[in-house]
Amino acid sequence: MRGEPLDAETIVSATEELLRRHGPNKTTVLDVARQLGVSHGSVYRHFASKAALREAVIRRWLDQVRDELAAAHDPGQPPAERLRALLTAMFAAKWTKAREDPELFATFRVLAAEHSTVSSGHVGFLVAQVRDIIVDGVAGGDFAAGEPDVIARAVVNATSRFHDPKHASEWHSPETEAESAAVVSLVLDGLRAR
Amino acid sequence: MRGEPLDAETIVSATEELLRRHGPNKTTVLDVARQLGVSHGSVYRHFASKAALREAVIRRWLDQVRDELAAAHDPGQPPAERLRALLTAMFAAKWTKAREDPELFATFRVLAAEHSTVSSGHVGFLVAQVRDIIVDGVAGGDFAAGEPDVIARAVVNATSRFHDPKHASEWHSPETEAESAAVVSLVLDGLRAR
DNA sequence: TGGATGACAACTATTGAAATCTGTCAGTAA
DNA sequence: TTACTGACAGATTTCAATAGTTGTCATCCA
Numbered sequence: 401m402r403g404e405p406l407d408a409e410t411i412v413s414a415t416e417e418l419l420r421r422h423g424p425n426k427t428t429v430l431d432v433a434r435q436l437g438v439s440h441g442s443v444y445r446h447f448a449s450k451a452a453l454r455e456a457v458i459r460r461w462l463d464q465v466r467d468e469l470a471a472a473h474d475p476g477q478p479p480a481e482r483l484r485a486l487l488t489a490m491f492a493a494k495w496t497k498a499r500e501d502p503e504l505f506a507t508f509r510v511l512a513a514e515h516s517t518v519s520s521g522h523v524g525f526l527v528a529q530v531r532d533i534i535v536d537g538v539a540g541g542d543f544a545a546g547e548p549d550v551i552a553r554a555v556v557n558a559t560s561r562f563h564d565p566k567h568a569s570e571w572h573s574p575e576t577e578a579e580s581a582a583v584v585s586l587v588l589d590g591l592r593a594r
Numbered sequence: 595m596r597g598e599p600l601d602a603e604t605i606v607s608a609t610e611e612l613l614r615r616h617g618p619n620k621t622t623v624l625d626v627a628r629q630l631g632v633s634h635g636s637v638y639r640h641f642a643s644k645a646a647l648r649e650a651v652i653r654r655w656l657d658q659v660r661d662e663l664a665a666a667h668d669p670g671q672p673p674a675e676r677l678r679a680l681l682t683a684m685f686a687a688k689w690t691k692a693r694e695d696p697e698l699f700a701t702f703r704v705l706a707a708e709h710s711t712v713s714s715g716h717v718g719f720l721v722a723q724v725r726d727i728i729v730d731g732v733a734g735g736d737f738a739a740g741e742p743d744v745i746a747r748a749v750v751n752a753t754s755r756f757h758d759p760k761h762a763s764e765w766h767s768p769e770t771e772a773e774s775a776a777v778v779s780l781v782l783d784g785l786r787a788r
Numbered sequence: 789t790g791g792a793t794g795a796c797a798a799c800t801a802t803t804g805a806a807a808t809c810t811g812t813c814a815g816t817a818a
Numbered sequence: 819t820t821a822c823t824g825a826c827a828g829a830t831t832t833c834a835a836t837a838g839t840t841g842t843c844a845t846c847c848a
Contacts, residue, residue, distance in 0.1 A: 405791090406791085406792085425801095428838085428839060428840085429839075429840065429841085430838080430839065430840085438792075438793090439792065439793050439794065440793095440794090440839090440840080440841090441792065441793055441794070441841090441842085441843090442791080442792055442793075444840090444841065444842080445791070445792075448841090449840080449841075450839090450840065450841085544783070550776050551776070551780065553773060553776065554773065554776035554777045554779075554780045555780070557755050557773055557776070557777050558752040558753070558755075558777045558780060558781065559752070560754055560755040560761070561751050561752075561754040561755075561758075564755070564761075566760040566761065567754070567758075567760065579747060579748065579751055582744050582745070582747065582748035582751075583748045583751050583752045585748075585784075586745065586748045586749070586752060586781060586784040586785070587752065587780060587781075587784060588784070589738070589783070589784035589785075590779075590780040590781060590782070590783035590784030590785075591780070591783075591784075592788075594786075594788045599821085600821080600822085619831095622808085622809060622810085623809075623810065623811090624808080624809065624810085632822075632823090633822070633823050633824065634809090634810080634811090634823095634824095635811090635812085635813090635822070635823060635824070636821075636822055636823080638810090638811065638812080639821075639822075642811090643810080643811075644809090644810065644811085
């Protein structure tokens with residue numbers, strides 16, 4: 401019926417567009433199909449459910465955040481500075497998304513509450529990044545020894561207020577940046593070898 | 595009309611009872627008045643609005659948490675142990691309330707979102723408690739020097755995941771206790787003089 | 789034959805009218 | 819005078835009927 405072949409990527413893009421414009425409650429599978437000029441049955445050929453479609457949007461969005469974090473990575477720096485940079489970059493990425501894409505961010509929060517798999521996978525990636533830096537830091541004598549996995553998770557938990565979407569409403573406050581810096585410094589002091 | 599005089603305390607107790615039994619959405623001022631055998635106009639003699647009444651319930655409830663924390667206070671211990679005890683006691687108090695009084699806790703979350711005054715007052719009290727211990731610790735050479743207010747707030751922020759009602763849904767997880775202990779240890783290491 | 793369609797049942801959201809609630813206040817009664 | 823009442827207007831909630839959505843699948847067609 402149409403020239404271009406309908407693929408998953410096209411559907412995800414159209415869905416993201418609609419989510420951004422109309423928000424999660426006003427974006428139906430029927431809307432997505434209309435936007436693409438196909439029947440909604442065709443969308444279900446590519447995604448098993450509405451939830452799966454939304455999940456695909458969120459997943460792509462989180463992958464983008466992940467790539468931004470990877471880009472902020474500078475192996476030349478000492479571990480403490482690398483960790484500070486990683487955490488700061490993550491906060492900035494989340495804060496920016498929450499400010500600039502509020503509709504998509506709302507969708508993310510809804511979905512993160514429903515299917516915790518996607519977001520816990522994201523947290524897992526983050527913990528792994530932190531863990532790698534801690535392992536390096538311990539090996540180089542910069543950080544005190546300990547269980548890297550436990551400590552990495554403690555670092556992520558201690559900074560929840562600045563990256564967990566549950567706290568998004570607090571990120572507008574002008575003190576947020578200073579408070580996050582204070583927590584990061586406290587955490588880094590806690591990691592350092594004595 | 596009735597033997598006993600109607601006072602604010604009696605109204606708050608009746609309201610708390612109904613909130614606990616029926617939850618925040620099903621508890622009206624009319625219900626409270628009915629429970630007390632008075633007209634709802636009498637309730638408005640003591641509280642300017644439904645919101646003010648709810649606030650009074652929450653306030654009394656938070657005061658109770660505050661007293662529990664004060665009771666857990668042992669000046670004989672070293673500052674690090676006092677801080678650990680304070681934080682642990684606060685986590686336990688919140689977790690218990692969330693588990694045993696889910697209806698009231700839901701009310702608290704609703705109200706904390708509406709009027710942030712009450713809960714930020716509570717956080718302020720908590721920051722002050724932490725600050726006092728830090729000042730003692732710095733004076734005694736146990737903790738590294740720094741701005742006590744900034745550091746105290748950082749400690750409270752770093753432990754948000756374990757005391758902020760926004761995270762209540764995560765407190766059911768069996769790992770919560772171990773994770774909170776890891777964060778507290780990390781924070782205490784960050785405070786210690788080197 | 790693989791991709792797309794649209795009718796369909798089951799479920800969820802929207803709507804608007806009726807019921808209930810909030811907050812006020814003139815009036816009652818002790 | 820003081821605590822309380824109950825009628826009231828305006829706001830909110832409830833409920834049932836209606837409309838729209840989700841997900842399936844027999845059918846179509848290039």
